[in-house]
Amino acid sequence: MDGAAITDLNAVSIGHDVYWVGAFDPNLRTFDLILKTANGTSYNSYLVRGEDGVCIVDTVKKEFQDTFFARLESVCDYSEIKYIVLNHMEPDHTGALPELLKRAPHVKVYLSFQAQNMLKGLLKEGVEDLDVTTVTTGDFIDLGNRDVAFLNTPFLHWPDTQCTWLPECGYLLSGDLFGCHFCDTRLFNDLVGDFRFSFEYYYAHIMRPFKHHVLQALDLIEPLDFKLIAPAHGPILREHPREYVRRYHSLSVPRMRKETKVSEKTLLIFYMSAYGSTAEMAREIHAGAEGVPGVRISLYDLEGGELKPFVDLIEEADGLIFGSPTINGDAVKPIWDLLSSLCSIHTQGKLGAVFGSYGWTGEAIAMIEDRLRGLKFRVPVPGKKVKLIPTDEELEECRAFGREIAENLTGTNAPKVIDFSDLL
Numbered sequence: 001m002d003g004a005a006i007t008d009l010n011a012v013s014i015g016h017d018v019y020w021v022g023a024f025d026p027n028l029r030t031f032d033l034i035l036k037t038a039n040g041t042s043y044n045s046y047l048v049r050g051e052d053g054v055c056i057v058d059t060v061k062k063e064f065q066d067t068f069f070a071r072l073e074s075v076c077d078y079s080e081i082k083y084i085v086l087n088h089m090e091p092d093h094t095g096a097l098p099e100l101l102k103r104a105p106h107v108k109v110y111l112s113f114q115a116q117n118m119l120k121g122l123l124k125e126g127v128e129d130l131d132v133t134t135v136t137t138g139d140f141i142d143l144g145n146r147d148v149a150f151l152n153t154p155f156l157h158w159p160d161t162q163c164t165w166l167p168e169c170g171y172l173l174s175g176d177l178f179g180c181h182f183c184d185t186r187l188f189n190d191l192v193g194d195f196r197f198s199f200e201y202y203y204a205h206i207m208r209p210f211k212h213h214v215l216q217a218l219d220l221i222e223p224l225d226f227k228l229i230a231p232a233h234g235p236i237l238r239e240h241p242r243e244y245v246r247r248y249h250s251l252s253v254p255r256m257r258k259e260t261k262v263s264e265k266t267l268l269i270f271y272m273s274a275y276g277s278t279a280e281m282a283r284e285i286h287a288g289a290e291g292v293p294g295v296r297i298s299l300y301d302l303e304g305g306e307l308k309p310f311v312d313l314i315e316e317a318d319g320l321i322f323g324s325p326t327i328n329g330d331a332v333k334p335i336w337d338l339l340s341s342l343c344s345i346h347t348q349g350k351l352g353a354v355f356g357s358y359g360w361t362g363e364a365i366a367m368i369e370d371r372l373r374g375l376k377f378r379v380p381v382p383g384k385k386v387k388l389i390p391t392d393e394e395l396e397e398c399r400a401f402g403r404e405i406a407e408n409l410t411g412t413n414a415p416k417v418i419d420f421s422d423l424l
C-alpha cells in the first residue's frame with residue numbers, strides 16, 4: 001500500500017496475512033437516521049489467513065455485498081474459509097452474512113453470548129443447522145500458526161459487541177469501537193484526510209451513553225501491546241493507535257469527580273419562567289436543598305444558556321430538577337429541547353424532579369415527569385405545582401421540596417411510610 005486511493009475491487013493487505021475486504025459508501029449522508037455523515041462511511045470487513053484456514057471478521061451492509069465478495073475472492077477461495085467471527089450483529093456488518101453462509105456453508109460461526117438471539121432474528125431460518133460457538137475473553141480460534149482471540153466488550157454500542165485480537169501481530173479488530181463515519185479510499189489514518197471531527201462526533205453519538213462500558217473495555221485493551229486498530233468504520237489506525245485509545249479514555253472518565261468530594265452529590269436545577277413565579281420557586285427550592293450537607297447545587301435559567309454545555313453538566317450530575325410553566329397545556333420548548341438532548345448520555349438511575357407555576361391546570365409537571373421516567377430517571381418526590389403567584393406558605397413548601405430532594409440524594413431522608421389505603 002503506497003498511499004494511493006483504492007480504486008479496484010481487490011483485497012487490501014494490512015500486513016501479517018490480514019486483509020481489508022470491506023466497502024466504501026461515499027454517498028451516505030445519514031446513518032441510522034440520527035448521525036450525519038458528511039463524506040459517507042465505510043463498512044470494514046477483515047480476512048485473516050492462517051496455516052489451517054481463513055477467518056472472516058464481520059461482513060458489510062447488504063447493498064455492498066458484491067464489492068465484499070469481489071475483494072474476498074481476490075485472495076481466497078470459499079472452501080478455505082473455516083470461520084466467521086461476528087463482532088457485532090447490526091445489519092451494516094452482517095448484511096452480507098446470509099449470502100456468505102450460502103457460499104461457504106461449512107463455516108463455523110463465532111460470536112458473543114448476547115449475539116445468539118440476534119443471529120436468529122437476522123437469519124430467521126436455518127440457524128439450527130449452523131455450527132455456532134459463543135465466546136468471551138480468553139477464548140480463541142487456533143488457525144495453526146496464529147490465534148484469533150476474543151475480548152468481551154459488551155454495550156459498545158449494542159449488548160452483543162466484542163473485539164477480536166490477533167496476538168501474534170498485535171492487531172485489534174475492534175468493531176464499532178474506535179470507528180468513525182469517514183469515507184476516504186486511502187484507508188489508513190496516516191494517509192486519509194483530517195477525520196478528527198468524525199472520530200469525536202462518532203464517539204459523542206454512539207459511545208458516549210456507554211462510557212462505563214467503554215472504560216471496562218479499555219481495561220482489557222490498554223494492557224495489550226497493540227500495533228494497529230482496525231475498526232468496523234472509517235480509517236484503519238496504524239499510526240499512533242494508542243493515541244485513539246487515550247482519547248477514548250479521557251472522553252469516558254468523569255470530570256466533575258475531580259472537583260467534588262467523593263461523597264458529595266451534585267444537584268442541578270434548570271428552569272424557565274414567563275412571569276417570574278417559576279423563577280421564584282426555583283430560588284426557594286435551591287435554598288431548601290442548600291441546607292442539606294453533602295450536596296453541591298447549581299441553578300440555571302435555560303433562557304441564558306445553550307444546550308450542549310448543559311447536557312455535559314447533566315451527564316455527571318446525580319440529581320436534576322426541571323422547572324417549567326404550563327403554556328397552552330404543555331411545558332415550554334427549551335425544556336423539551338433539553339430533555340430530547342439527553343438520549344446521547346446515560347441517565348438511568350439519576351434522581352429527577354419537576355416544579356412550575358401554572359394558570360389553569362398545570363399539565364407540564366406530569367408531562368415532564370413522564371419523560372424523566374421514560375429516560376429511566378427515578379422520580380421519588382411528586383412534582384411541586386403553584387397556581388400563578390406563590391404565597392409565602394407555598395414558597396416554604398418549595399424550600400421543603402428542595403430539602404426533600406437533596407435528602408433523597410444523600411440518603412438522609414426519613415423512611416417513607418406507605419399507608420395501606422394508598423395502595424387501594
Ligand code: FEO
Pocket residue numbers: 088090092093157176232233
Ligand atoms: Fe456499525 Fe453498530 O453498527
